[in-house]
Structures are given as C-alpha cells and as structure tokens.
Amino acid sequence: MSNELQELIYIQIRALIQFNYYLRSSNAVIPDIVTVARRRLTKHLLQIGKYPALGVNEWLRYLVEPSEHWLGNNDIFDPLSPLWEEGGLSREAEWFLEAYGLPEDFQERPVLKVLTYCREEDEQHGYVLFRSLLTNSHLAVINQKTLTEAAGKIVDSFIRHQYLSCYEPFDEWYIHKKCPCCGWSLSIHNGQWRCGRSNTCSELEGYYLSKWSLQLAENFNFSSEDQVYRLLPGIHRFILVPGIPESRIYQRLSQRYEVELYPEKDEFDIRVYLKSGTLDLDVKCFKRPRHLVEYINKLSNSKREPFQTNRAKFVVPNEYAFDGYLEQVNSQTKKYQIQAVSENQLLRMLEPKEKFR
Numbered sequence: 304m305s306n307e308l309q310e311l312i313y314i315q316i317r318a319l320i321q322f323n324y325y326l327r328s329s330n331a332v333i334p335d336i337v338t339v340a341r342r343r344l345t346k347h348l349l350q351i352g353k354y355p356a357l358g359v360n361e362w363l364r365y366l367v368e369p370s371e372h373w374l375g376n377n378d379i380f381d382p383l384s385p386l387w388e389e390g391g392l393s394r395e396a397e398w399f400l401e402a403y404g405l406p407e408d409f410q411e412r413p414v415l416k417v418l419t420y421c422r423e424e425d426e427q428h429g430y431v432l433f434r435s436l437l438t439n440s441h442l443a444v445i446n447q448k449t450l451t452e453a454a455g456k457i458v459d460s461f462i463r464h465q466y467l468s469c470y471e472p473f474d475e476w477y478i479h480k481k482c483p484c485c486g487w488s489l490s491i492h493n494g495q496w497r498c499g500r501s502n503t504c505s506e507l508e509g510y511y512l513s514k515w516s517l518q519l520a521e522n523f524n525f526s527s528e529d530q531v532y533r534l535l536p537g538i539h540r541f542i543l544v545p546g547i548p549e550s551r552i553y554q555r556l557s558q559r560y561e562v563e564l565y566p567e568k569d570e571f572d573i574r575v576y577l578k579s580g581t582l583d584l585d586v587k588c589f590k591r592p593r594h595l596v597e598y599i600n601k602l603s604n605s606k607r608e609p610f611q612t613n614r615a616k617f618v619v620p621n622e623y624a625f626d627g628y629l630e631q632v633n634s635q636t637k638k639y640q641i642q643a644v645s646e647n648q649l650l651r652m653l654e655p656k657e658k659f660r
C-alpha cells in the first residue's frame with residue numbers, strides 16, 4: 304500500500320511541475336501527465352470515499368489543501384502540508400521529491416550536465432572545483448566582478464559555462480538581507496525573514512553551535528553600480544544548503560586525516576584515508592529519518608553494497624540528527640546491515656582506532 308501511495312504522490316508532484324511550466328509557456332495543450340495524475344488521484348479519492356477530481360480545477364483544489372483531505376491516513380506525507388503553496392512546490396513536496404524522486408526531478412540542469420560530463424570525461428578536478436564553488440556561502444550572492452573571478456578559476460570551458468548558468472541576475476538585492484547561515488538572500492514573509500521557500504536555515508537556528516538568527520541578518524553590502532547575481536533557487540535548496548554541513552564535516556576530518564571531496568566523480572561525498580584503508584562517506588541531510596530510510600531502500604544493490612561493509616557510511620550532520628533519528632534509521636534498515644552515524648559519532652568512532660596504531 305505504501306508504495307502505491309508513494310507513486311500517487313510522486314506523480315501528482317511531477318504533474319504539478321509540468322502544469323506550472325504549461326501555465327508559464329504559450330503552449331495551448333495541457334501536458335498528458337496532468338490527466339494521468341488527475342485520474343490516479345480520482346481513483347484514490349473514490350477508494351477513500353471522497354468526491355472525485357473531475358476537472359483540472361478540482362484536481363488543483365485538492366492539491367493545495369492539506370494532504371489529509373485527499374490522501375487520507377498515511378505515514379509518508381505530512382497530513383497538514385499541501386503539495387503546492389505560494390506558486391511553487393511546498394516544502395514537504397520538495398523533501399518528498401528529494402527522498403523518493405530522481406535527481407532529474409529536483410536538481411538544476413547545469414549540475415546534472417556537469418556531473419554527466421565529468422563522469423564521461425573523467426574530469427575529477429573540475430567537478431570538485433565546480434561543486435566547491437556552489438557550496439561556498441561567500442559566493443551565494445555576488446557582484447559581476449566576483450562571479451567573473453570565481454568562474455575564471457575553472458579551466459574547462461564547458462564546466463565554466465555551466466557554472467555561470469547556475470546564477471541569475473538579482474537586481475532587487477537591496478530589499479533582501481544576507482542569510483547568516485548560507486549567504487543566500489532572505490525575503491520577508493509574514494513579517495519574518497526566511498531563507499528560500501524551504502527556509503531550512505531557520506530550522507538550523509540554535510542547533511549545533513550556531514550563534515546567528517535570521518531575524519538579525521545584515522544587509523547586502525553592494526554598491527548601486529554593482530550588477531548582482533545569486534545562485535538559482537534550486538541550487539540554493541539542493542546544493543548550497545546541504546553542502547554547508549558537508550564542508551564542515553570535510554573540514555573537521557581534514558584536521559586529522561587525509562581527506563578527499565567527491566571521490567570518483569561524486570560516487571561519494573568524502574573519502575577519508577585511514578591507516579586501515581579508505582572510508583567513504585555519504586552525507587545525508589534529510590529532515591525526516593524515514594526519508595533517509597526510503598533513500599536507502601531505493602538504492603540499487605551495487606550502490607548499497609559498500610555501505611554494508613566497513614568501507615562506507617551514511618553520515619547525518621549534527622544539526623539534522625535529533626534524538627532518536629539514527630535509532631529510527633538503523634532499526635528500519637537492519638535488513639541491509641547498514642549503520643548510519645551522526646557527525647559526532649563518526650569522529651568519535653575514528654579517533655581511538657587511529658590513535659592506538
């Protein structure tokens with residue numbers, strides 16, 4: 304049953320994304336996936352005794368309502384969240400997509416193109432540089448000069464071009480503030496500053512040594528002549544924000560061990576060179592433990608295999624690993640004999656082993 308529900312939600316989200324493109328384009332034909340999604344939803348609605356979504360309007364009306372109104376009881380999707388809000392996917396829908404969907408569903412195109420290119424061309428150095436620039440909070444919102452300088456570090460012209468297309472002009476920078484966590488632009492929403500629609504940074508406030516507050520953020524400090532750019536919202540949401548704990552873990556490890564970022568063209572996030580061999584880490588920033596469980600369930604056997612040995616581990620950054628998080632993940636992935644650890648557990652775990660050698 305739960306797989307059917309996952310599929311039902313997934314197809315609704317894909318259809319909403321396509322429907323949004325359709326609304327913005329001059330295309331007169333509603334995408335087929337909308338009809339497919341509406342029929343799937345109607346079938347489900349009838350099963351749970353609700354009124355069917357006979358037309359596109361009814362379909363949309365359901366999807367902007369809390370999911371409990373159209374999904375019924377379930378343990379997959381937050382009952383109070385809709386799929387669509389404020390002209391975009393809801394935060395819950397984004398989390399869902401990240402856990403259950405494919406990278407193509409949520410990653411911005413330049414990132415996917417560079418990954419494919421670097422895997423084909425065996426271009427490890429260029430890939431690491433590209434990703435490091437995108438996860439640098441100092442480069443989240445920048446002027447033309449800084450953008451040109453950053454891009455100038457990339458030797459490969461294809462990667463450089465894709466890097467530039469990860470930014471959009473940001474002329475209204477002066478009405479925004481600078482996020483003290485990720486460097487991206489804060490907007491005011493219901494009287495509160497928030498960081499992107501997902502506002503993950505606000506949830507990290509107060510966790511793990513953070514001494515900042517979004518509500519006390521500072522203005523951007525550009526001049527009126529500056530042409531300003533910022534990272535695309537999708538890069539901010541899916542690369543920059545999760546990249547911040549990732550680089551912190553990298554930094555912490557690099558103080559004691561030899562470490563490598565994105566080894567084998569992003570096969571893993573971090574590789575640690577220990578006396579006993581290498582340890583590969585996949586840093587996972589899922590807000591909910593069941594999303595990490597689902598991510599692990601969905602992996603192919605060959606992708607999952609390294610994590611069933613001592614050679615690879617899933618690591619949950621401290622600010623995500625709330626009490627009970629890892630217990631939940633580990634008890635639900637027991638059948639694979641996979642052990643996910645928190646950032647601090649990882650550092651503690653490595654220490655004695657290395658010390659006594």
Ligand SMILES: [Zn+2]
Pocket residue numbers: 482483484485486487498504
């Ligand atoms: Zn932020």
